Amino acid sequence: MAAGATTLLDQAVLNIAVPSMRQSLGATGADIQWIVAGYSLAFGLSLVPGGSFGDLHGRKHLFLAGMALFLLAGVTAATGGGPETLIGARLVQGAAAGLVNAQVIGTVQDVFRGQARGRALGLYAVTGGVATALGPPLGGALVAGLGPVAGWRCCLLLSSPCAVVTLALAARWLPPPRRTARGARPDVLGLVLLCGCTLALMMPFIRTPDSGGEALLWGTAVCASAAVFAVHQWLRVRRGRQPLVHPALRASMPYLLGTAVAMAQFGSSLAAFLVCTVFLQDGLGLSALLTAAVTLPGAVGMGMSSALAWRLVRRIGERTVTVGLTLGVGAALTAAAVALRMPTAVLPMALAGTQLMSGVAGGLTVSPNQTQVLQHAPAEAAGVGGGVLQMAQRIAAAVCLSAVPAVYLHAAAGPPGGSHPRAGYALACCVCAGLLVVALILSLLRRAATPPRPSACAPTTPTAVAPRAKETT
Template sequence: MSGTETGTGFARRDRLVLAVCLAAGFTTLLDQSVLNIAVPSLRDALSADAAQVQWIVAGYSLAFGLALVPGGRLGDLHGRKPYFLFGMALFVAAGILSSCAGNAWVVVVSRLLQGFGAGMVNAQVIGTIQDVFSGPARARALGLYAVTAGAAAALGPPLGGALIAAAGPGLGWRLAVLLNAPFGLAALVLAARHLPRRRPVEGRAGLDLPGIALFAALTVLIMLPFIRSTGYAVYGAGAFLAAGALVLQQYRRARAGRQPLVHPALRRSAPYALGTMVAMAQFGASLAAGMVLALFLQGALGLSAMASAAVMLPQALGMGATSVFAWRTVRRFGEHRVVTAGLALSAAALLASGVSTLYVPAAVLPALLAAFQFCAGAATGLTVAPTQAQVLRHAPAEAAGVAGGILQMAQRMAAAVCISAVSGIYLHGAGSGAAGLRHAYWYAALACAAIVGAGLVVSVLNRRVSRAPAPVPEAPAPASAAPGKELAL
């Protein structure tokens, strides 16, 4: 490993590798934050129905999560550069296809392809950082990646809003969806020149493709009732069977001496499992709440894309404000207390946001929602990075290499389910006129608050079952990952 630093920072070769990783992270994370603002215009232009909108917004996270573990293992086995280039090329090509679509189902397919490409890329990004950097240099590189993620989350809505405002809704959403293309092409050029070609590999770890397929089937079966609003019993029975088949398949694969999708040691670690559930709740609720808020602001309040972006921007500002002192707070009060307090603040902000839409006049509502967005962002800054550090610290040593990938895959699957469920509550429950949309948003916000509340209960339980906490490490940088944008991908 390298990761040596000069008096002015990283060594030149390492700076170039890090630039590739940051460009890739910025590109894939910017794409999702832009889409939230563009979806209302996209829906109107393509006459997309509720199910198509749900697949457009949830399919990306679904495919992203499914690509992470196999992408990381393929990179371990054969070198990260070819899979990085393949993933980024697929991501850019699918984005171009999406921007040219004349039918909503074309956008659905392209978003699935984009999500798969983004997952493949991000699996190589963190793997590359771990390969190239070590010690303090690795911590600093991860900190810079977190800053980049935050910048992408903050810049996405205003950039998308500006494009839609300048070009009009019909062309503007296409330009917003295409926004990732120049960044992706730049990342491809940088990667082709500067990514390490291959890293030595010790041993082989097979891909658990049957496990991944069963996990995907389970996730989709949980999503489908919310997308179709029918067949709850049938899909519920299917999900139950898929879950049972997954547990049995994982057990048999481990007994046969082959590496399962979820390392057996991770299943035996209660703090890891409970912490992962907390991260899933926070992640899924955050993305779902942002998606529904964008729909509500433009659909119910009639705000422009740019004005909606202004209402949503304080979330990124709140996150940045609390991330500056989050690790100092953790060192003083402990990770469990800080995470629990962050979840409580998040649930309160969601509830207050939902209640305000029922009773506050439209003229004042955007400013009030912006204030609640700031509170939600502040909660994220207190929650995301400490939760991840807490979870990964409790990962057994023999499973440390796969713990981060499983954590993020679980978060992405949670996001796919939460987005489809909460957007379904909003889209299918919306009545006629602004009053109906206000009630639909209240139910969606209540659902998000319930998800976060479940995470809060699990966090309290996790504090009781966890071992005495180890010393808290120094923060890699005064920044937390953006809402739903993991520090360790």
């Protein structure tokens, strides 16, 4: 929980400081996209090897090493003198955060079973919600109190005390290292191919293609790298080697569909939050502190609904995820309508309401979906299973954090001589709603693909069945 709070607080605080950081550093839009999306990309790509190494060599030492590297990279980013230094430090910090979180998921899988595992993951999600709730007001207060130059640097340093405390707690309380899988070489080439595919998918949004031929070239690169990755994974299995994605995970349709749900939901929520903060500050001219006040209800709603989601799961089961995604689609479409129709005077308050809806929707979706996905991960691949899930989420986040802001900026610029930030924000909200609709469809398919479980209350004795047989006769 402490690790989740530390890594998520860092990202939540930085998002609110993006406009002041851009002005202070003179960074381009591409620089900002790399600073924000690069963290998620490195985070995701380090999860699977981190989980694999944790399965092979134990988790405690890797957790401590990753948290120490996260601390050092955060200090480097806060004291950097230019966009290039900040981009490099954030890439390292994201990789360290991925290494740490791979051990978190693996440890939860090792220590807890059944409903206890679901509650542990629920508390982990609540911690993330609380950290996300604290991030915007703390970041807004720092930028407002210290100014745009020192403010965003202190935002990046805010996670450092948390990292120190987490290191002390982990050294004392984490279980001793133990192996849960036999030795196997990590699939380094598979990881490189996956990274290349993701970068090819991100680049058209970070660097707008000059022509249709360049866009076609990037699309061809995505398809080619994905095909090579698939062939490579097949060959690894044929040769008896461990592929990047464990064969047992690829064979589980509920696991694959649940992971796809997590990708669409996670990418949509992070991109929507980033676009909202940029729209409030650059489009409406609000201060960082007022922007934090508008986005705060969303984080509070997510924390509260995450804490209560497991109760709803006990009542309606997997339909909890469907309810959450449906509410998320409604929140995104409402935000788009509000941005287009509401007067400027009441627009921030109306957007705060849509943020609350979106936060509640996220709390009802993230933890229940994560628990359902990990139920299908085999014990010998617990760390890898959790790592693949989070890797998929972070890769989706990296792509969405590049694509959705690019959609907003392009639409907000409008034709020459005019600026339309409201239209840009509405369009970005519609894109996020579309992603959630995809997640909703995949969630319904996952429910259909999941084998039915015998009910604990089902009659099992002949005397209990006899009345039903008589009624049939």
